[in-house]
Amino acid sequence: MDRxxxxxRTLRGLAGLALILxxxxxxxxLAIWSFARGWRFPDILPQSWTMQAWNYALSDTSGVLDSxxxxxxxxxxxxGLSILIGVPAGRALxxxxxxxxxxxxxxxxxxxIVPGIAVALGLHGVFIGLGLTNTTTGVILVHLIPTLPYMxxxxxxxxxxxxxxxxxxxxxxxxxxxxxxxHVTLPAILPGIIVGGLFAFLVSWSQYILTLLIGGGRxxxxxxxxxxxxxxxxxxxxxxxxxxxxxxxxxxxxLTARHLTGRNVAIGGLGRL
Amino acid sequence: MSEHLKTLxxxxxxxxxxxxxxxxxxxxxxxxxxxxxxVIGLTQPNLDxxxxxxxxxxxxRSFGLTLHISLTSTILSAVLAVSAALLLRRSFAGRRLxxxxxxxxxxxxxxxxxxxxxxxxxxxxxxxRLAHAAALIDRPAEFPALVYDxxxxxIILQYVWKEVPFIGVIVLANxxxxxxxxxxxxxxxxxxxxxxxxxxxxxxIWPGVLSASVIVFAFTFGAYEIPxxxxxxxxxxxxxxxxRSYTDVDLASRPEAMAMAMVIALMSAxxxxxxxxxxxxxxxx
Numbered sequence: 001m002d003r004x005x006x007x008x009r010t011l012r013g014l015a016g017l018a019l020i021l022x023x024x025x026x027x028x029x030l031a032i033w034s035f036a037r038g039w040r041f042p043d044i045l046p047q048s049w050t051m052q053a054w055n056y057a058l059s060d061t062s063g064v065l066d067s068x069x070x071x072x073x074x075x076x077x078x079x080g081l082s083i084l085i086g087v088p089a090g091r092a093l094x095x096x097x098x099x100x101x102x103x104x105x106x107x108x109x110x111x112x113i114v115p116g117i118a119v120a121l122g123l124h125g126v127f128i129g130l131g132l133t134n135t136t137t138g139v140i141l142v143h144l145i146p147t148l149p150y151m152x153x154x155x156x157x158x159x160x161x162x163x164x165x166x167x168x169x170x171x172x173x174x175x176x177x178x179x180x181x182x183h184v185t186l187p188a189i190l191p192g193i194i195v196g197g198l199f200a201f202l203v204s205w206s207q208y209i210l211t212l213l214i215g216g217g218r219x220x221x222x223x224x225x226x227x228x229x230x231x232x233x234x235x236x237x238x239x240x241x242x243x244x245x246x247x248x249x250x251x252x253x254x255l256t257a258r259h260l261t262g263r264n265v266a267i268g269g270l271g272r273l
Numbered sequence: 274m275s276e277h278l279k280t281l282x283x284x285x286x287x288x289x290x291x292x293x294x295x296x297x298x299x300x301x302x303x304x305x306x307x308x309x310x311x312v313i314g315l316t317q318p319n320l321d322x323x324x325x326x327x328x329x330x331x332x333x334r335s336f337g338l339t340l341h342i343s344l345t346s347t348i349l350s351a352v353l354a355v356s357a358a359l360l361l362r363r364s365f366a367g368r369r370l371x372x373x374x375x376x377x378x379x380x381x382x383x384x385x386x387x388x389x390x391x392x393x394x395x396x397x398x399x400x401x402r403l404a405h406a407a408a409l410i411d412r413p414a415e416f417p418a419l420v421y422d423x424x425x426x427x428i429i430l431q432y433v434w435k436e437v438p439f440i441g442v443i444v445l446a447n448x449x450x451x452x453x454x455x456x457x458x459x460x461x462x463x464x465x466x467x468x469x470x471x472x473x474x475x476x477x478i479w480p481g482v483l484s485a486s487v488i489v490f491a492f493t494f495g496a497y498e499i500p501x502x503x504x505x506x507x508x509x510x511x512x513x514x515x516x517r518s519y520t521d522v523d524l525a526s527r528p529e530a531m532a533m534a535m536v537i538a539l540m541s542a543x544x545x546x547x548x549x550x551x552x553x554x555x556x557x558x
Contacts, residue, residue: 009365012360012363012365013365013366013367015356015360016360016365016366016367016368016371017367019357019360019371020367020370020371020374022434023371023374023375023377023378023434023438024374025389025393026385026386026388026389026390026392026393026431026434027381027385027389028389028399029389029392029393029398029399030385030388030389030392033392041397041401041402041405041413042401042402042405042406043402044399044402044403044406084286085286085287085290086287088282088283088284088286088287089283089284089286089287089288091283092279092280092281092283092284093284096276096280098277098280104284104288106545106549107288107291107292107296108287108291109545109548109549110295110542110545111291111295112488113487113488113491113541113544113545113548114295114299114491114495114537114538114541114542114545115491115492115494115495115496115497115512115537115541116495116497117495117497117512117515117516117534117537118299118302118495118534118535118537118538118541119294119295119298119299119302119534119538120298121298121302121515121519121530121531121534122297122298122299122300122301122302122303122304122305122531122534123294123297123298123301123302124519125301125305126297126298126301141294142294144290144294145291145294145295145298148287148290148291149291152287202380205382206382206383206384208384208497208498209496209497209498209512209516212497213516213519223382223384223498226384226385226388227384227498227501227502230388230391230502231502235392238388242385242388242389245382245384245385246380246381246382246385249377249380249381249382250377250380252380253376253377253379253380
């Protein structure tokens with residue numbers, strides 16, 4: 001490649017700087033607010049700093065910790081179910097060719113693209129009849145709509161590069177189907193399950209309208225709480241909850257940064273977070 | 274057990290769950306949108322809800338606004354994402370940091386981005402304070418309304434913030450897979466830097482850009498919490514209007530809410546068709 005002129009390199013550096021600034025910018029006032037005491041217009045920085053918002057958010061009375069536990073529980077259940085159901089389905093899609101495969105793929109892709117509200121309004125009536133509205137179970141079930149297709153597609157991508165010859169060898173050497181799965185298949189697909197599972201967790205973690213509609217305002221996950229504080233102008237507490245709320249995503253990123261490229265199927269579902 | 278039967282059994286649980294929850298939800302919405310509820314004696318399906326919705330100026334304004342939000346956000350995001358990817362494939366000081374922030378941004382929920390945009394761009398937000406410090410304004414009200422505004426600028430800013438990294442990461446991976454050999458050939462044949470990008474690189478990354486953009490369009494057309502937080506109360510974005518009609522005390526407006534949900538579903542069905550066609554052109558990747 002030919003050497004770039006100095007002007008172009010300078011421009012590129014400036015554009016990079018602008019990009020970096022723009023990417024972190026919205027998170028900065030959020031972080032400042034969580035430590036601010038009475039940060040009024042036109043102060044550019046708060047007059048004084050305090051841990052009040054954090055103390056409140058982490059106290060028993062605010063409900064943030066209960067909400068945090070509930071959100072983790074819902075995301076864990078939705079992820080666990082998605083793994084159990086999505087891994088076999090991903091295997092079928094990744095390894096087999098059959099009539100109507102295109103249609104099946106489209107059926108699994110559709111819930112990733114169609115917005116939750118289009119489905120949840122119709123589902124709400126059915127869930128009322130089944131007694132599932134306003135319950136954690138109902139919310140877990142409805143979170144499967146985005147997480148299961150997501151997990152299935154990730155696993156289909158993993159199985160597309162998987163060689164079944166090792167399983168055949170294990171079987172011919174006398175291993176039972178369970179032993180073959182436990183000692184041959186599982187170790188090979190485990191990294192894929194972990195990465196897909198972490199992102200399925202984040203997909204459930206970020207759900208708003210599905211939880212609001214089916215939970216009926218009784219199942220208060222972290223995003224619902226965060227929205228309420230932000231909409232009612234409690235910027236300091238919203239700042240603290242916001243910081244807590246992005247933590248799992250940061251952790252997942254640190255754990256999986258090298259998997260998080262556009263070549264990985266896992267990325268497709270993240271546009272909806 | 275035949276291999277065919279095994280495939281069917283492996284798919285059955287997933288298709289059952291998706292069939293019941295997703296397609297079940299869609300079909301129930303459709304049935305209720307045509308006023309068919311035998312339980313309360315409505316046995317004659319009709320299109321009253323659609324007629325009411327389509328002749329309602331509030332709906333039409335919401336529809337227009339939502340279309341504007343989705344189109345503007347998607348096009349801006351796609352253009353900026355391709356530019357950012359062109360930047361990030363070259364080496365410059367801070368490239369690793371920018372790439373890390375790109376990925377970090379992907380994991381931040383839209384709602385957090387929306388609150389950040391609110392604190393930055395509202396009339397008492399950070400930029401208004403900076404404008405005050407620069408003696409451009411005296412009072413918050415003099416700062417231009419970029420949030421809760423009828424043009425949905427705040428909503429679009431949030432989507433662009435969140436979706437540039439999403440499209441960008443996909444495009445960047447495409448570019449790295451393609452490599453720079455084709456462009457180098459074009460350059461050696463006398464093409465300018467821009468011509469090589471325009472006529473050699475862009476056609477190759479286009480299917481990837483298109484399928485990512487389609488996901489963004491469908492998402493921005495149906496997302497609730499971002500316009501609910503950053504949007505004006507009138508006109509409201511379509512998902513906000515649908516939610517309001519659904520939770521209205523007047524139960525008669527429920528079929529209309531369902532009709533709006535069907536409009537959103539129909540729009541995303543169109544997106545799925547474009548997506549699968551783009552995916553086929555990418556060679557089923």
